[in-house]
Amino acid sequence: MAKIAALSGFPEWLPAERLVEQHVIDVFREVAELHGFSGIETRAVEPLDQLLRKGEIDKEVYVLRRLHAEEEDREPSVGEDRSRTLGLHFDLTVPLARYVLEHQNDLAFPLRRFQIQKVWRGERPQDGRFREFYQADLDVVGQDTLPGHIEAEVAVVMAEVLERLPVPSFTVHANTRRLSEGFFRSLGFEDHTAVLRSLDKLPKIGADAVRELLIGEAGATPEQARACLDFASIRSRDASFAERVREIGGSGEMVEQGIADLTAVLERVEAAVPGVIMADLSIARGLDYYTGTVFETFVSGHESLGSVCSGGRYDSLAADNRHTYPGVGLSIGLSRLVSRLLSADLATATRSVPTCVLVSVPAEEHRHLSDAAARALRGRGIPCEVAPSAAKFGKQIRYADRRGIPFIWFPGLDGAADEVKDIRSGAQSAADAATWDPPAEDRHVRVLAADSDPGPLA
Known part of the structure; x- marks a missing residue:
């Protein structure tokens, strides 16, 4: 028999490694349930037209069809109706939006939900990135309204999960949409999206290259570009970030409200899980989607892994003719985290089998x-x-x-x-x-x- 080649992007753990993965899953579930979150599981497939609503991810979606597909089951061409074609879900947010709308009459809001399930993405496999992997999500979804304190509450739960896992120290970085948008408006930018898009590239290309992007693509003057980079350099463990924002030109009602929102999150998380939260105004990823606080989490010494837990506040997970459904959610790329725990020898099982x-x-x-x-x-x-x-x-x-x-x-x-x-x-x-x-x-x-x-x- 010919040697079986590994299939790239589809991890299979040995028994002792699977015990580590199962431990991470169990800790996530236990902590979530301690905070009153209920577990759900959604179907693995969604109509293709629903999956593609999230943006330019056509190349990442796996389409589901039978081996001997009939004409109506074939993959649709560009411009054809995709409502009857099924695709494997690539995250747990699109299924959650559909789940909330479909079951709204049977759910109690705010819905406190956690979900640990496999997802599929047709991207290029690399260190910590797979085509089939577990994702662990935690969301609170309201009906029409959702209190602001939930933003800190969800971050606390995720921090408690990470504290119980065999990871080195970690830091939860937080920013708010209102603060960033207000600051850029106070500098004279009408379109803050281009600014966010440029600042999002800071970790990859550095400040000098981002300065050129701000001037060339966002239309910034050299002074505005410098102020944007100064803003993105602000970090603090407490409310002292506010003074620095004002010093470099941040002013106005939106800026002050953003400062108040971020300060409240810092104080609530610090009180519950001391030493893990930080204001980081460089966070730009997702601020064109999130409407409130946004979070990214980095493990000390393993920053190359990227954010292991990210998310934030969104004011419209889903909507129909009667209601909108705002929410706060955070997500852990569970398989990516487990992969690093194993490859870096950060965790080990005391034995390879459950048998005592x-x-x-x-x-x-x-x-x-x-x-x-x-x-x-x-x-x-x-x-x-x-x-x-x-x-x-x-x-x-x-x-x-x-x-x-x-x-x-x-x-x-x-x-x-x-x-x-x-x-x-x-x-x-x-x-x-x-x-x-x-x-x-x-x-x-x-x-x-x-x-x-x-x-x-x-």
Whole structure:
């Protein structure tokens, strides 16, 4: 048989790596539910015309059709009706908008929803970027109105998720649409979109090249370009950013309201999760879509990964003839984050299998004793498996050791007591499957940060 080649952009983790990914998924779910968010799952496909409403992403959408497609199932040509063609969703926002409209009469608003699901994008695979990957979203969606404090609340939940994961220190960077737009207007710009588009390229091309873009494409004077770059350089952990904005020419009602909005977010997040929030006025990505606060999150020492968690306030997720649905949402590229955790050895599972105890089989005619011991252990929440064959005990011990299983169980014969052996230390003692407990740190697989002690991550 010819060697099977890996399919680029479609990651498949080994069992120990999958345990790390599952840990990240579990932490996200647990924290979200602690804050009252309900999990939903939407279908994997949406009508193509709905998927393409988000912008120029035609080349990224995978179209779904049968191998022996009939005429009505074929991929439509340019200009043809795409409402009957299905595409795999490339994010979880388009499905959420449809879900809200479709189920609005059965939902209670504000809807507090989290969603962890695979998405598909036909982009070029590279480090941390895949064609099939998990995305984890957290949104609060209102009906017609949504209080401003929700913007900070969603950021707090995401910060708590990241704090419980085996990542180095991270910083949540925040800016507001109102502050940026107000500042550019106070400089005399009528079209702030071109300015945002230029500033968004700062991390890639640097200040000098952005200055040329501002002058050449946004129509800025040298003085305006300098003020825009000064604005984008402002960072602070507290409200001191406001003074700097005013010093470089920011003024007017919109600027002051933006300062108040961003200050409120900083204070609320800092009170709940100290030391992670920062005002960063260079954030421009998404401000042409988001209408309030926007967030991007960077992991210290891994800035090349880009923002691992981003999002913000949008005033019209969806709308019909009766209602509009404003919301605040943040999203983690979960597979991208897991990929970096694994490739940089930032996290590891304590063993490659869930099994805590391997129940040995002394002989095939005694397998029923092994099965009974395993049932008793599982009934008390202790993960275990029965040895696949009644090989010599030394071979069964080696089988367990290779898989990282810490304990092996020996069923007693002819009325003798069962015994359990700690493979790591060699300690062996009599035990009863109805009462014996492993150490708490061994009962379940733990995911540890690279520099952690044997204690589990919260």
